[in-house]
Amino acid sequence: MPDDPNKIRITLDDLQNVVIPPPDSNGGTPQAAPQRQWGTVNVAPPTYVPSAAQGANFFLNAWVYLGIAGLAGSVFAWVVCEPAFVDGRGRDWGNYWMIPLIVTFMCVGFAISEGAVERSFRKIVIRGIVALILGCILGFVFDYIANIIYNFGIHLFFGSSGDVDPKNPVGWINRAFAWAVFGVTGGLVYGMVGRSWKKCLYGIIGGIIGAGFGGLLFDPICSLTHGGGASRCIGFMFLGASTGIAIGLVESALKDRWLYVSAGPLAGKQFILYKPVTRFGRDQVNEIYLFKDLTILPQHAIIDLKASRPLLKAQGTTFVNGQPTSQYGLRSGDVIQIGRYSFQYQEKQRSV
Numbered sequence: 001m002p003d004d005p006n007k008i009r010i011t012l013d014d015l016q017n018v019v020i021p022p023p024d025s026n027g028g029t030p031q032a033a034p035q036r037q038w039g040t041v042n043v044a045p046p047t048y049v050p051s052a053a054q055g056a057n058f059f060l061n062a063w064v065y066l067g068i069a070g071l072a073g074s075v076f077a078w079v080v081c082e083p084a085f086v087d088g089r090g091r092d093w094g095n096y097w098m099i100p101l102i103v104t105f106m107c108v109g110f111a112i113s114e115g116a117v118e119r120s121f122r123k124i125v126i127r128g129i130v131a132l133i134l135g136c137i138l139g140f141v142f143d144y145i146a147n148i149i150y151n152f153g154i155h156l157f158f159g160s161s162g163d164v165d166p167k168n169p170v171g172w173i174n175r176a177f178a179w180a181v182f183g184v185t186g187g188l189v190y191g192m193v194g195r196s197w198k199k200c201l202y203g204i205i206g207g208i209i210g211a212g213f214g215g216l217l218f219d220p221i222c223s224l225t226h227g228g229g230a231s232r233c234i235g236f237m238f239l240g241a242s243t244g245i246a247i248g249l250v251e252s253a254l255k256d257r258w259l260y261v262s263a264g265p266l267a268g269k270q271f272i273l274y275k276p277v278t279r280f281g282r283d284q285v286n287e288i289y290l291f292k293d294l295t296i297l298p299q300h301a302i303i304d305l306k307a308s309r310p311l312l313k314a315q316g317t318t319f320v321n322g323q324p325t326s327q328y329g330l331r332s333g334d335v336i337q338i339g340r341y342s343f344q345y346q347e348k349q350r351s352v
Helices: 012-016 062-084 093-117 121-158 169-193 197-225 229-254
Strands: 257-263 270-272 277-281 301-304 311-314 327-329 335-338 341-347
Touching: 062 093, 062 229, 093 121, 093 169, 093 229, 121 169, 169 197, 169 229, 197 229, 229 270, 257 335
Parallel strands: none
Antiparallel strands: 257 270, 257 341, 277 301, 301 311, 311 327, 335 341
């Protein structure tokens, strides 16, 4: 049978000429190139670096900055109106505008104070404009209602003569009830600019308590300072400050779920979770504006309260209790870290 010309023949000489390649630089035999695996990318997990603990800033307590805002707003309105205020029987425009403007600028102060402590210029401008419009309208409306309540009490307790002894505690109580109406305005506008009905409710409760307390002190202050512009200034300062302080304290006492900032530029501030969805990020449109950190995305994460348990959903690098996560059901005491900010999630314990 003739040889097949397509056969491969290997001779002894061919075997002797085989060259074995040298070992690779690692001392091992070269390996065949691994096959490419589609659909997977090997990425190193993000590294957790705990944020440095910082002392809480006293002025980031809501009752502190709301109290300062209320005081500043009322003093500003007094400065504007006092030159046109006439004591006694006469009347000038200051007599009609003073209290409505005090209420208006208390509302403006409450509205912009949160934006100021959060360093959000956008919130300051938008909320300030809305509060100015609402406060001016509601200030005159509720001033009219307060006058009706006050005059009714005067006739009820002091007769048709209307002669009120400023040292009589009954008159103090009557003014407290009437001025509590101004607190309704402040709390209502505070909640409206925050776009939360629950914030409105807490604000109204706090406003009634605070403004009522300010009204209770107004006549004793006038008696001690012998009336006039100085007594009105001090009395209205108490009105603005007590209203803001009470709103902040009531809001803190009645909150259900909140985030306490334990590290970062806002250390000491608490964010009450009013809305169904709360957004975090570097963009000022977020409910929680995280500034001065370029590692944070414009919208970095959200907390969704519509689930059975508050759900953290993260688009950027986020750690919960030191572990990287993109989605996590929050429990009271969990620590969330985004960039250099750390938040402690808390919720009020409910009786079973």
